[in-house]
Amino acid sequence: MALVGQKPVDGRHDDWISFPYEREGMEMNLNWALNRANVVPRADAFHNPRQQLLAERLNAKTDASSVQLQGVQAGGDFPLLEAGSKELPFEKYDTLEGVVQKFFSEPGRDLYVATGSVGSYRGATVGVRVITDNPALCLIAQNLLVPAPYIKYETIDSPLPPVVFYVTDKLQTIGAVQYQEGDGGSLSGATGILCGAAGACQAALMSAIEETAAALLLEHEGVVPLPASVLRKGAKTALLFNASTAQLGEAKSAGALYCAHGSVLCPDKGVSAMWGGAVVPPASAGPAQSRLSVVVEGLATVTMPTDNLANAPTKAFFLGSKASGELSQDQIKEELEALSVEADAAARFLEAVAASKMFVTAVPSVKAALDKLA
Numbered sequence: 001m002a003l004v005g006q007k008p009v010d011g012r013h014d015d016w017i018s019f020p021y022e023r024e025g026m027e028m029n030l031n032w033a034l035n036r037a038n039v040v041p042r043a044d045a046f047h048n049p050r051q052q053l054l055a056e057r058l059n060a061k062t063d064a065s066s067v068q069l070q071g072v073q074a075g076g077d078f079p080l081l082e083a084g085s086k087e088l089p090f091e092k093y094d095t096l097e098g099v100v101q102k103f104f105s106e107p108g109r110d111l112y113v114a115t116g117s118v119g120s121y122r123g124a125t126v127g128v129r130v131i132t133d134n135p136a137l138c139l140i141a142q143n144l145l146v147p148a149p150y151i152k153y154e155t156i157d158s159p160l161p162p163v164v165f166y167v168t169d170k171l172q173t174i175g176a177v178q179y180q181e182g183d184g185g186s187l188s189g190a191t192g193i194l195c196g197a198a199g200a201c202q203a204a205l206m207s208a209i210e211e212t213a214a215a216l217l218l219e220h221e222g223v224v225p226l227p228a229s230v231l232r233k234g235a236k237t238a239l240l241f242n243a244s245t246a247q248l249g250e251a252k253s254a255g256a257l258y259c260a261h262g263s264v265l266c267p268d269k270g271v272s273a274m275w276g277g278a279v280v281p282p283a284s285a286g287p288a289q290s291r292l293s294v295v296v297e298g299l300a301t302v303t304m305p306t307d308n309l310a311n312a313p314t315k316a317f318f319l320g321s322k323a324s325g326e327l328s329q330d331q332i333k334e335e336l337e338a339l340s341v342e343a344d345a346a347a348r349f350l351e352a353v354a355a356s357k358m359f360v361t362a363v364p365s366v367k368a369a370l371d372k373l374a
Contacts, residue, residue: 054135
């Protein structure tokens with residue numbers, strides 16, 4: 001409750017209204033931001049909280065370099081239903097989202113909020129907010145999202161990020177998203193829910209955020225979101241499709257991994273990281289940098305600070321392909337379809353390959369890719 005007639009001591013307000021003293025877990029600007037997301041915090045709410053606080057609330061085992069999580073799946077296949085589809089009418093989605101928002105507004109339910117972006121290059125990035133009651137999922141999201149201190153979503157007057165996901169390991173299992181349209185029918189934002197088993201799965205969280213952000217990135221002319229990691233040796237870069245966590249760990253250990261799991265190609269500028277982290281075997285995690293690695297079922301989610309933009313790739317490698325040698329346009333299209341790349345993104349990539357004469361080939365291993373990149 002606001003106190004009227006008491007002079008504020010922090011200088012943030014020019015009037016004579018101030019809020020009770022704030023503390024960690026009770027920030028009025030965050031509470032207002034959550035209220036705009038139709039969530040009314042009735043307990044503590046933390047924004048981009050400290051790893052130590054989250055680990056303590058989980059009673060998680062920690063050491064000098066990692067936090068060990070229990071009760072979370074590393075992998076899993078949970079479809080992301082789209083509101084307005086035959087499987088999920090708009091009215092049903094609205095009801096389901098309302099159930100989660102009401103659940104998050106219950107007395108005594110602490111909330112954890114991770115805000116960052118997908119895309120490290122500010123010319124092609126999408127702001128993302130994850131609201132959850134599970135400290136473990138917040139830990140994971142913070143290690144994966146690109147830090148975005150320039151995005152101000154915490155003030156009373158700030159808008160919501162373009163993408164907001166409500167995530168809980170409780171309630172009925174479902175993954176769903178609803179897109180919002182702006183002027184001219186273009187996509188302007190999205191809200192989504194991950195509940196039950198889908199809300200306790202690292203792979204489901206990554207897949208849902210990547211799919212949603214990619215749809216919004218495609219609204220930018222010339223931008224190509226891809227499910228490709230990026231190798232870098234000196235000034236040379238190459239796209240790497242279909243790499244396993246073990247293969248990403250191999251590239252990281254070799255000092256050749258610019259980014260993992262996704263990238264954003266801007267053909268006239270370069271390529272940027274989609275994520276600010278990577279999921280690799282713990283042996284490839286390396287020493288802790290700004291944040292401890294988060295270990296789930298034997299896989300470590302680590303932060304990977306990168307340049308906001310790397311040189312445009314001159315080569316692209318497909319691992320695990322049935323083809324061999326240099327790939328034709330038709331073969332590239334087949335490989336992208338097998339990876340469920342959205343049709344518009346695939347078409348833009350094929351155009352970029354033709355325009356830049358990018359060398360695209362199948363390779364048997366990361367070592368073979370690095371040898372060809374040299």
